[in-house]
Amino acid sequence: MPVYSMTGYASASAGGATNPESGAVSGSVSVELRSVNGRFLDLSLRLPDELRSLEPALRELVSGTFKRGKIELRVSTGRDGEGAWPQPTPQQLHLLSRLESTVQGWMSKAPPLSVHEVLQWCRSGGTSEQPDEIAMEAARAAVEGLREAREREGGRLVAILMERVQRLRELAAQAEPLVPQVVQRQQQRFLERWREALATAGAGASVSAEAQAERALSEAAAYAIRIDVAEELSRLKAHLDEIERLLAKGGELGKRLDFLIQELHREANTLGSKSAALELTSVSVEMKVAIEQMREQVQNIE
Structure with a gap:
């Protein structure tokens, strides 16, 4: 099972396709997801007013995929930015002309379409897809992209942690012959x-x-x-074995790793306080540096 980081970014868009029969262009929706580390899952949503009803579905989608991290989900529609007004196509204008003629044939007092009404229809009309469906399609793609990004970052964190574990093993090996x-x-x-x-x-x-x-x-x-610090060195190596086992297993292990880092720090502190020689004091300091580097990386693991 992979190890996931809590840091990542992903975006996806859906909609914006042209109906070949009517010439209508479906509304486009863009979804952005940003994630940083957090003790629990903290999700904030920024939705346009017309998509507020999607909040429960979006929360369920994100919480079903991620368990920890501070995640911001931002949804924007094609009309949010500049240049939101489309360029009507000949097919759209021809269709509108026929529809207007049909309506006025049955309702002679119906006013003609205004330019604003024509542009509004060209922007959102003539599509079988609903805005909610388009938004959820984009959200699902963005969530999958964020999951992959967090997995890639998690792989890099594992590599860094394994380097630090190896460094601590080397320091423990240096300390062992010094003890007697x-x-x-x-x-x-x-x-x-x-x-x-x-x-x-x-x-x-x-x-x-x-x-x-x-x-x-x-x-x-x-x-x-x-x-005598032989017992502290023995416990330190046991904690390193457990960290390696967890990293190989993968999954949600950030909190357990955080606990093990605290235990490593405790053993390194005891080693430093007990050391009656400069050599052991130097080893203890080097251990604390490596453990602190591990702590910084573990804070980003889900």
Whole structure:
């Protein structure tokens, strides 16, 4: 299943065809869809007055396709812009002339058609398609176009996220061999300082040398546990495995990815706070940079 971004744009038009028999031109309708990221589905519609009745159908169409994102749907008709008045064709004028003659033959007091009435009929008359049908046709095409655009953008986001996942794995691999070295180094420093403290206390100490050494080893072991980050690295790799699994599965996974990004950030923070060596601190900073880059991309995934 593909991964969809919440960012995209699409447009489509329908109508504007000429009836070969009557020469009438059906009204054209254009639909634009713009989408950006959002926590939920937030749909806003901008419709001309004559198409207000389509709002429920348009909302159902969009909500049936998209689950998250701030989406703006704008509908415009051929008469909305400049140059809305059509150029009457000879077929249209001939048809109108015959119709006018027929009406006046039965209703002798009927006034002749005005130029405005002729242009109005040429713009909207003589078509079997209703404006609502034309608008829905354009909307369906635009929704499909937006779905494809969001799918393409989603594919690019997946590629970026997989690069960051690989970068985090490399950083974790750099940190792993440093952990026992750092623990051993800090234990040695702890014991050296403990011996210095005992030497300063002098021979008047009431505790035996064996008991003092045992206590020093116990304190060193407790300190080693506090600075050991092997568990954090293990959890970080487990979160990366889950992110890769979700990206391969696809579908609606933006909220789950967002939660996993928070967990990654927590592990990187703990790694930084526990690190007793400059090397591990540097790894932690690099991890935070990569995770923040992932967060920015995940915010756009549906």
